[in-house]
Amino acid sequence: MVGKQVLVILLLSFVLGTATNLLSPNSIPFIGQYRELSSGDGPIVPPTASEGDPPFIAIDVAEMEFSLKSAVFIDARDSEEFICGTIPGSINIPFDYLPEENTQQYVDSMLQSISKDAHIIVFCSGEECDLSLHMARNLQDFGYTNLSILFGGAREWVNFELELERGEGCEE
Amino acid sequence: MRRIIDNDYLTFLFRIIVGVVFIYAAYSKIFEPAAFAKGIWFYHMVPGNLINMLALYLPWVELVCGVFLIAGYQYRGSVILINLMMIMFMIALSSAVYRGISIDCGCFKAAKATESSAMEALIRDVGLLIMTLQLYFSKSKKCMLDK
Structure with missing residues (x-):
């Protein structure tokens, strides 16, 4: 009963989130492409960085x-x-x-x-x-x-x- | 103690407060997913390829739970998810405070750097958690769409 309610809420949120992102002018990729530090470890670099930027x-x-x-x-x-x-x-x-x-x-x-x-x-x-x-x-x-x-x-x-x-x- | 927890008016009041807080928290994040993704990134707790998905779906879970909590619809599921989110937020904030990461909590809008308000957010979340736990344990069914 409770599990079913949780599932309903999560499914509804998934549908709404997907639809909004597909239709919104502020949409973002569903899977983020975040680069790592040039040394290959540590935290990932800011989402504002993009391909071609200095390391x-x-x-x-x-x-x-x-x-x-x-x-x-x-x-x-x-x-x-x-x-x-x-x-x-x-x-x-x-x-x-x-x-x-x-x-x-x-x-x-x-x-x-x-x-x-x-x-x-x-x-x-x-x-x-x-x-x-x-x-x-x-x-x-x-x-x-x-x-x-x-x-x-x-x-x-x-x-x-x-x-x-x-x-x-x-x-x- | 049981009478206080099950009090209809107290439960209804807490439903409104928690529901409004969650709807408010979700609102701007839904329309600024990129900024919220950066807010999640600041915590350094989520793998890079999951950040955007969390930024896209978490605000909707907050919004749906907030609306359902006030309406008393899918109520137990909403209360459980809200409690789980509260615990998750508090773990993230505690971790930020412990690691000395200087960030705005990102609770109500996209996080940005500030003179560390994570501790203030954590204190506020303790207050909210008391309300959400009351909702979890309360047997009150007043003003609910669920039969």
């Missing part, structure tokens, strides 16, 4: 690149957040404040000492933040060929108690 890397890879000084770190957060604690040596290019015109010239001028095939690791505040993904896509469009996105961003860096660089004027 996401885990904190241990970023730390290794940092310690080897083999990558350039780009902080895509606002300057206030950048000043209050960032990965040492990072270049701050706030994605939200990119100029609408001549964007590439602006980005290239910020990265003038960096070659287009240098390994660049982009990050923002945390795993919920999409700024690094958007910034990496822009850099990809501008011809930068060796890009990665730090999964978990600055928060992951802090969680692992790694070295931080703070600027003057932090009002935290």
Whole structure:
């Protein structure tokens, strides 16, 4: 009796959910295609990432690149957040404040000492933040060929108690 | 104690409150499945290929259960599913709090990053669970479509 009621409710929900998704303009694939970190383990990357985007890397890879000084770190957060604690040596290019015109010239001028095939690791505040993904896509469009996105961003860096660089004027 | 649990007015009141909460919780998630999928993803508890299915069907289970609970139709099935969902939500929230994941619970809309409201949601869910357990144990049949 109760089992039958549960089945009725689940079946009704299944029919309604399927019909809504087939008819809705906001439909999503029934089976999600979520990529994994480039290292092949750990949590999956954000649903906002898609095929062709630069790979996401885990904190241990970023730390290794940092310690080897083999990558350039780009902080895509606002300057206030950048000043209050960032990965040492990072270049701050706030994605939200990119100029609408001549964007590439602006980005290239910020990265003038960096070659287009240098390994660049982009990050923002945390795993919920999409700024690094958007910034990496822009850099990809501008011809930068060796890009990665730090999964978990600055928060992951802090969680692992790694070295931080703070600027003057932090009002935290 | 039994008299309180079986009280018609208390049971009816809890049916309305829990039903409305579940309908409200389902509403925006139904129309924003992608955002809700991201909310589920934040918890890191569901395999990637099941995230979208959960995002598509869970809100409808919430909505149907909420409506049936208020109407008193397929009542026992609704109460059992609502209790199971409450337990599932509380396990997910507890896990998020334990792991220090900083997220909005995603209970009423798509989850996003906040200054950790998972604990607040967990406390609220304890209150709701008390009501849903009362509904589970109550023998009241007042104002129900089920005979």
